[in-house]
Each structure stands twice: as structure tokens, then as C-alpha cells.
Amino acid sequence: MFPFCFEWAWDMAHAIFFGGLWYAVGILGAGMTYVVIKSAYDTMNDSGDSHHH
Amino acid sequence: MDSALIPEGVKRTSFPKFFLGMAVVGAVVLWGLIAVVLIWWKGLNQTNMNDYYGFALWIWADLAVIAVGGGAFFTGLLKYIFKVDELKNIINFAVIIGVICYSSALFILAIDVGQPLRSWFIFWHANVHSMLTEVAFCLSCYFAVLVIEFIPNVLENRQLNKVSFFHHLAHNMHGVMAVFAATGAFLSFFHQGSLGGVAGVMYGRPFAFREGLLIWPWTFFLFTWSAAAFGPCFTLLVTKITEAVTGKKLVSDKTVHLLAKISGWMITTYIIAKIIDTIYWATVTVPASGFTFSHFFSNNAFYGYWILFAEIVLCGVVPGLLLIYKPTRENSNLRLLAIILGVIGVCLNRWVMVLQVMAVPVMSFDTWALYIPSWQEVATTILPVAYGIMFIALAYRYLPVFPQEKELNYPAQPVVEGE
Amino acid sequence: MKQENKKEHKFGMVIDLDKCTGCGSCMVSCMAENNVPFKEDESNKKDSITWMRVYKLTNGKDFPETEVVYMPRPCQHCSGKGGHGHSPCVSVCPATATDYGKDTGIVSQIYTRCFGCRYCMGACPYHARYFNWWDPKWPEGMENYLSPNVSPRMRGVVEKCSFCYHRYQLAREKAYLEEREEIEEMEYQTACTTACPAGAIVFGDLNNPEHEVTKIVKPDDHPDPRNPDVVGKSRNPKVFRLLERLGTNTKVYYLSEREWVRKAGDNYTEGEWETIKNHHGKTQISHG
Ligand code: SF4
Ligand code: SF4
Numbered sequence: 001m002f003p004f005c006f007e008w009a010w011d012m013a014h015a016i017f018f019g020g021l022w023y024a025v026g027i028l029g030a031g032m033t034y035v036v037i038k039s040a041y042d043t044m045n046d047s048g049d050s051h052h053h
Numbered sequence: 054m055d056s057a058l059i060p061e062g063v064k065r066t067s068f069p070k071f072f073l074g075m076a077v078v079g080a081v082v083l084w085g086l087i088a089v090v091l092i093w094w095k096g097l098n099q100t101n102m103n104d105y106y107g108f109a110l111w112i113w114a115d116l117a118v119i120a121v122g123g124g125a126f127f128t129g130l131l132k133y134i135f136k137v138d139e140l141k142n143i144i145n146f147a148v149i150i151g152v153i154c155y156s157s158a159l160f161i162l163a164i165d166v167g168q169p170l171r172s173w174f175i176f177w178h179a180n181v182h183s184m185l186t187e188v189a190f191c192l193s194c195y196f197a198v199l200v201i202e203f204i205p206n207v208l209e210n211r212q213l214n215k216v217s218f219f220h221h222l223a224h225n226m227h228g229v230m231a232v233f234a235a236t237g238a239f240l241s242f243f244h245q246g247s248l249g250g251v252a253g254v255m256y257g258r259p260f261a262f263r264e265g266l267l268i269w270p271w272t273f274f275l276f277t278w279s280a281a282a283f284g285p286c287f288t289l290l291v292t293k294i295t296e297a298v299t300g301k302k303l304v305s306d307k308t309v310h311l312l313a314k315i316s317g318w319m320i321t322t323y324i325i326a327k328i329i330d331t332i333y334w335a336t337v338t339v340p341a342s343g344f345t346f347s348h349f350f351s352n353n354a355f356y357g358y359w360i361l362f363a364e365i366v367l368c369g370v371v372p373g374l375l376l377i378y379k380p381t382r383e384n385s386n387l388r389l390l391a392i393i394l395g396v397i398g399v400c401l402n403r404w405v406m407v408l409q410v411m412a413v414p415v416m417s418f419d420t421w422a423l424y425i426p427s428w429q430e431v432a433t434t435i436l437p438v439a440y441g442i443m444f445i446a447l448a449y450r451y452l453p454v455f456p457q458e459k460e461l462n463y464p465a466q467p468v469v470e471g472e
Numbered sequence: 473m474k475q476e477n478k479k480e481h482k483f484g485m486v487i488d489l490d491k492c493t494g495c496g497s498c499m500v501s502c503m504a505e506n507n508v509p510f511k512e513d514e515s516n517k518k519d520s521i522t523w524m525r526v527y528k529l530t531n532g533k534d535f536p537e538t539e540v541v542y543m544p545r546p547c548q549h550c551s552g553k554g555g556h557g558h559s560p561c562v563s564v565c566p567a568t569a570t571d572y573g574k575d576t577g578i579v580s581q582i583y584t585r586c587f588g589c590r591y592c593m594g595a596c597p598y599h600a601r602y603f604n605w606w607d608p609k610w611p612e613g614m615e616n617y618l619s620p621n622v623s624p625r626m627r628g629v630v631e632k633c634s635f636c637y638h639r640y641q642l643a644r645e646k647a648y649l650e651e652r653e654e655i656e657e658m659e660y661q662t663a664c665t666t667a668c669p670a671g672a673i674v675f676g677d678l679n680n681p682e683h684e685v686t687k688i689v690k691p692d693d694h695p696d697p698r699n700p701d702v703v704g705k706s707r708n709p710k711v712f713r714l715l716e717r718l719g720t721n722t723k724v725y726y727l728s729e730r731e732w733v734r735k736a737g738d739n740y741t742e743g744e745w746e747t748i749k750n751h752h753g754k755t756q757i758s759h760g
Contacts (some may be wrong), residue, residue, distance in 0.1 A: 001177050001179050005177060005178060005179075006567045007178055007179075007180070009108075013181045013182060014181055017179075017181040017186075017187070019179070020239075020243075021190050021194070022089050024108050024194055024236050024239060024240055025194060027232065028194070028198065028201070028233065028236060029200075029234050031229055031232050031233060032201065033235075034229070035222065035225045035228075035229060036222065037227050039218055039221035039222040039224075039225050040218065041223075042221040042225070043217045043218040043221050046217050046221070049081075049085060071583060094604065096605065096607070096627050096628060097588075097603070097605055097628065098519075098605040102519055102597060102603075102605075103516070103518035103519040104519055104593060104601070104602050104603055105518050105599065106518075107590030107591075107593035107594050107601075107603060108590065108591075112483050127488060165589070166588045166589050166628075167586075167587065167588020167589075167590070167603065167604070167627070167628025167629055167630075168586070168587040168588045168626075168628040168629060169587075171567075171585075171586075171587035171588075172587055173565050174567040174569070174585060175566045175586050175587065175589070178567045178568045178585060179566065179568070180565055180566055180567065180568040182558075182563055183563065183564050183566040183591070184564065185564065185566035185589065185591050186566040186567075189566060201496075249561075251564075251591070254544075254563070254595075255560065255564070255594065255598055256553065256560060256562065256718060256719060256720075257560035257595055257597035257715070257718055257720055258595065258597060259718065287664075308699070318515070340741050342717050343717050343738055343739030343740045343741075343744065344650070344739050344741070345741055348739075362527070377714050405483075410594070411594060415597035415715065415739075416597065416598065416714060416715060417736050417738065417739055418527060418529045418543075418736055419599075422518070448646065467540055
């Protein structure tokens, strides 16, 4: 799973498999982080001037 | 009693009645949980599995729920990526069914392994060449995607939505849902496929083994395809059941027909591929290892050609044709028949690819091995069904799952307070 | 190639089925050697642990033509398609809990790593893998006889024949202490081999032409022209392997004078045996 696990190898198979995996996990993580931050921002703006949208 | 939680403008059954229903189903859940505790406490000797049947009822159930849960990713893919907007009327429900199926699948795996506390080894010490590793990773990640897809629906609950942050969160999550849906489709493609690969790569088992493309045996693609094809059937079936139980129309015919049509074409194309695969396997792959096709379907008490016929013709070709032909598709009885057959068909396929694989003797002096599950296995396999019923009942009661419910059931009426 | 442990071995065995009497000594010695636990009731063979299991085969003919053969079956230590170490079981284990030793050809099992998914059992067509359905137990007092060189296994993991790997380790240690570079053929022998009263089992390094096993088997390292997945086919027409055609490339060979026994080692479609048996012993160029 990580390069410090002893069965890790810097080869094609690991690159493809974990490349794909961490890419997907990364997108999910980034997406959720963005959404949460944006929502917090929107919430704060709401309470600032409460009458929009 | 709980009226403040019920979505606005719809009616729900009285709380005592609801509670009673939940208690009945809850008893089944409890029965399952007792079996789970027994298995975790005493070990897998509580099952009737043995060294011939290392994979048994549970693994079939696992594959089956994942296959029928495929409706979630495929509907999501169509809705968010291919912009089939009509499907917005059923996507919430498809996601809920997906959440149920995938949480059940993960749960089944947790009771199935001999050392549940070491389950994390599959991630930590991952062997990237194993199909099961791919399954484990993609399954867990995709489950996360499903939860993400489900969250906005939960946050739309009347009380939760009053919280400004939750309101915004639900809104913003909808905004980027296409990204999550795309990731989900990517992950689904691989875990559905690698579940097929699990069987297809076993070159010591000529009944399961398939040639393929690069590292992927044909079963890889067939599994993904069949999940996308039959998953929507299951979504439609559960919708139908929910409608029957609630006595309400929840999804418009237009949406149902569209999903049924898509499913029909997917099933038909899938079954053509499956037939080609079967013929190639029977005439090329199998003889190359010294077996005859008939070997796999004779000399035992259970597995005969009937299972092949049932899987491919009766529960494959028939539902496919019923669903692509407009008059039969739009006839609600025939459509129901088709989706039931379809769901049975995909479950049969998973059965064959797990249990028949184990049953067939490979060494010339070996014998067929049949097994009958123990009550603990049956109870733990029924558990997800009961859990699913409770999940759907709760979701239906408290969340705005079906956007069309109001217009289909209370036309031109002033908004009614929930009871 | 300086040190013993740097050398590439390919340990394997050949079992003479015409010598085997079916006495079961190999099974007993294996269980004792490898600390295999007992079940209270061993009558259900489908869930009792027998790393080495003796199968009984008959030629299916009526008396007086009936013939019986006993076939001891340890783990076959498959080298996998093309002999690259992708054994049916090793290639599927998701947790890298079973491994192919490139230096020995031995398929190992890491008990503390295995989490009991049993995929490897499904993948092995020889039923050589066993699951610990119960907590390991020995009759009162018998724990005292357990071998200190082999770790007992916990409930919920898979185990199988290791070709008595600990004996290899001991032999290597001894050689190291005595500053020898190589171990002798007889220094590393499996328990079943040494226990067999009929001398039916011959064990050794298939990479070493001096070893008895190699002399009997005469393995052909070229791929079988009929099936490129198959390597290490025997040049001895009396020697065969179990399910050779699947490309598992086992390192346990069997020997028999009797044709029906050799035929029982694999599956053949109608009439196919006649062409294939002639192929035995021919190494190059397909004879069609
Ligand atoms: S005989 Fe079975 S357990 Fe042994 S190496 Fe071959 S596949 Fe693996
Ligand atoms: S049972 Fe153990 S050794 Fe076998 S595949 Fe699973 S983790 Fe690997």
C-alpha cells in the first residue's frame, strides 16, 4: 500500500494499480474538502447578509 | 409523533404501525446478528464450508448484492455523465439501494474471512496481482462514493436542512456530483470486473478459467457489463416492491420505461457476449485442458444443463427481449416478469461462477462436492435483506427520496402536513 | 553463487506409485513433523487437515481385472504458467501471505499474514490447502511432543505442505557453521520421504543433475511445444504430473509402469490420450 511496506516494488504493476487508486482517492478527498470549505464559506456569508438566493 | 421529521407535503403511515413493522424485521436482523456473534466467537466451523468449499453461500451473496447494486453506478453514470436527466427521478433510490448492497457486501466479507481482525492486511500487504486486492480497494472506495452520493439526500431531511451549513453542503455536493459519479463509475468498472476476474484467473479450475485481454479474463468484462445491465432491473424491482408496500406511485412511468429500455439493451448485448464467451469456452478453452463441456453438467445430483439454460436463455435472453420490445416493456406485468427474471439471472450467474466452480472435480479421480449451508450461514445471508428493508423504510419515511412522489400522488392539492 | 543461500534450487520430488503400498506412513510422519492439530472426529475428510494425503484410485474394472493404486498428494509446489512462480495460489493471494521462493521453488505460507479469505484454496485444483476451521488442539500431554521448529497455526488461517522447509533451514545453518557452500542431497529430505518404508518417494533439487530425483525425472526446461505454458515436462516416459495440461507446472512428479495410472494423472478428451502418450519422452518438435 505504501512504499515502506516491504512487499512494495517500484514496478509497472504497482505504478498502475496504486496510481489509479491514489488518484481516485485523491479526487474524492479533494472534492469533499472543496465542498466542505465552500459550504462553510457560504454559511458564513449567509449569516452576514441573510437575504440572498 | 415523528411528524416533524417527515418530508413536507407527503403522507406516511402512523408511527405505531411503522414501529411494529420495523420490530418484525428487526427480529430477523437480530437472528442474523446472533449467528454473526457465533461465527466471530467460535469461528467458521459454525458454517458448513469445508476445504472443498472455501467459497460458499456468502461469497455468492456478496457477488450477487454487488451485481444487483450495480444499478447505482450505472444510473449515476447515465444521469451525471451522459446527462440522461429523466433519471433524476430514481437516482436517489438507486443510490440508497447501492449503499445497502455495498455495506452488506463489506459486512459479509468481514464475517467470511477467518481472521477478521487482520482484514486490513489486504490493504497493507496488498498483492497487486490478485484480483481480490483490486476488489477490496475498489469496493471500499466505491462504498465511500456511495456514501458521498447519499449524504445530500440525508441532509435534505426537513430538520437537518434547516441547519444552514447542511443546507449549503447538500447544495454544493449536488454541484460537484458529476465528479464523484465519474470516480464511482471508474471504481465500479474495476471492482465489478475484478470480481469476475476472481473466477476467471483461476487457471487451475477449468470451469472458471477464461482467456482474456492483457491481464483481464473475459469474465472481467462480462461481470461489469452484467452488473450495469441487471443492476437497473433490481432498482426497478425494489421500486416496484416499495410502491406495492406503500400503496403509492413513486416513480413516473416515463422514468421507469426509460430505465427498463436501457436495461433491456444492456441485457441483450450482454447476453450476446455471454453466449459467444460460452461457446468459445466450451469449444476451445475447455477441450484444451482435456475436459469436455458435458463434464461440468453431469454425474452429480444438482448441476445439469438446466442451470445453463436458466441463466442464459430463461433469465437472460427472455428478459432482454421483453425489455427492448416496446409493447412488452410498457405492459406492467410483463415488465415485472422481465425484471424478476433478470435479477434471478444475474444471481444465477454469480452462483455458477462461485459454487459450481467449487463443485466440479478437476483431478480425474476426484468427486463432485456438494454442500448445504448451515443455519448460521443462512441467517447471516438473510440479515442483509432484513437490514435493507429497514434501511429503505427509514429512508423513505424521513427523506425526500422520490422527487415525483408529491405530483404523482397528491395532484393539484394544497400541501398537506405530514402525519 | 558463493553462498548456499544464493544458489537457485528447484526442490521437487518423484513418487513411485508402483512402490507405494498405501500404508499412510507419509501422512502420519507429516502430521507429527509439522504440528498438525487433531480434530475430535476425523471422519469428515473434507475438513480435516492432511498436508500429505493418500488418494486411492482404481482402474474401474471388475474383478479379476481390478487394479488399485495409492497416490500420495502433498502440495505440488507449482511453478505456475511458464514456470515463473505464478502458482495458482500465490498469484491470487491478496495479502501476499503465500509466496513462491525463487531460490528454492518452494511455495511458502505465512500463517501470521494470512487472514483466511480462502481464495488460494479455491484456486488450487489439488485440494492441497487446508483451512483451520477450529482452534488447534492436541490430546492432553501431546503438546510436549510438538516440534519446536514449526510454528503451530491459529484458527482461521490456511496451511499446507511446506516441503519441510524448516529442515532446509536447519541444513543450511549446519552447512554455514561448517563453512560449506552447499548442502548435501541427503541433508535436506522431507519427513514423508524419510518415513516411507517402501522408499517410494525421492526428494531433491531438480536443478542439480547429480540428484536422484533429477536423474529419474529428467525434466525438460523447454516449453512443451504443444502447450507453451508447460515447462519441466519429464523426459522419462513413465513419469507424469498431476493436471500437467493446466500449466500449473508442479514439482511433484509421479512414476508408474502402468498406463492407466499415468492416464489418471490428467484429463483427456476422447481418443486424445493415444496421441499424447506417444508424446511422452519426446522433447522437441510437435508430432502432431
Ligand atoms: S498444489 Fe495447490 S497449494 Fe500447492 S502450489 Fe500448487 S496451487 Fe498452490
Ligand atoms: S487464505 Fe490466506 S493465504 Fe490464502 S489467499 Fe487468503 S490471505 Fe492468502
